[in-house]
Amino acid sequence: MKPYPLAKAVLAACISLSACAAQAADVTFTFTNTGPAGGVGVAPLWLGLHDGGFDSFNVGAAASVAIERAAEDGNANVLTSNFASQVAGGLQTRLPNGPRFPGDSSSFTLHNVDLSGANRYLSYAAMVVLSNDFFIGNDDAKAIDLSSLAGGGKLSLALGGAGHVYDAGTEQNNFAYSLANGAYGIGGGQSGPNQGIDEHGVVHVVTGNPYADFVDGGNYVPANFDWTALNFNSQQSFGRLDISVTAVPEPETYAMLFAGLGLLGVVARRRKNVDA
Structure with missing residues (x-):
């Protein structure tokens, strides 16, 4: 059972954002x-x-x-x-x-x-x-x-x-x-x-x-x-x-990441309904 192309793209984008957008x-x-x-x-x-x-x-x-x-x-x-x-x-x-004298910080x-x-x-x-x-x-x-x-x-x-x-x-x-x-x-x-x-x-x-x-x-x-x-x-x-x-990570990065994860959830639910 292969993931939808859109899901793959969103997943890759989420990984990229979380890894390098800080x-x-x-x-x-x-x-x-x-x-x-x-x-x-x-x-x-x-x-x-x-x-x-x-x-x-x-x-x-x-x-x-x-x-x-x-x-x-x-x-x-x-x-x-x-x-x-x-x-x-x-x-x-x-x-x-x-x-700061010796021992102080x-x-x-x-x-x-x-x-x-x-x-x-x-x-x-x-x-x-x-x-x-x-x-x-x-x-x-x-x-x-x-x-x-x-x-x-x-x-x-x-x-x-x-x-x-x-x-x-x-x-x-x-x-x-x-x-x-x-x-x-x-x-x-x-x-x-x-x-x-x-x-x-x-x-x-x-x-x-x-x-x-x-x-x-x-x-x-x-x-x-x-x-x-x-x-x-x-x-x-x-x-x-x-x-x-x-x-x-900057606030807009979090927003994009959460939006992407939400989209993944939607895709997963649709896939489940199709397979049912």
Whole structure:
């Protein structure tokens, strides 16, 4: 007993729709500070999804005001505003809660994400604390391509660590004005936004022991202070970003699928009546 040609066509269409018509997606980002106890913290991570046209910074060039504020104060408001005005169809968020210290994590889910088009590429940025203007981010707008996850899946990215932390070049590295000193038993420190001594430098990769050359160390750092956990240049990474994607068929796809299934039911009933 062969199925009607119409039934075969409807069945094939339903299978096709359910298998490949999921353009939108729910994307959950979870950042975890994987550094050792006593290691650096990371300010609330800013994340932007775009079509490849948003470049937040370039190594060897002066930092934008957006990166300056993010790197010096952990304040991503200017970065958020720039992204919103420059990126058509882009999506962005800052992960909730304050700085994430070793062992801490935070998550957020973005909905209706188009990973095959307008939201294909991921950019991120966040201040590293303890510091004056250290930050993590990606200087290549197209370095992180999430299009392979458009149909669902998971990806983990290692953040920070040797060769992947930047100095914005905007403020002198000086314990008198660095952020989060108190969390490490160090004196001095920033007491308000946009403090510190202007450096007028360029964005560059942090090398060597990042705190060895800070100004005024002798005035604020206790004798025999152990820098081991804070020397992120000896670590492969100190953060992990887990990305989990669930494909969500669009409403019209559901409507077409249900209509097709309903038509299959009608065809089946007619066939039963004919065979009776």
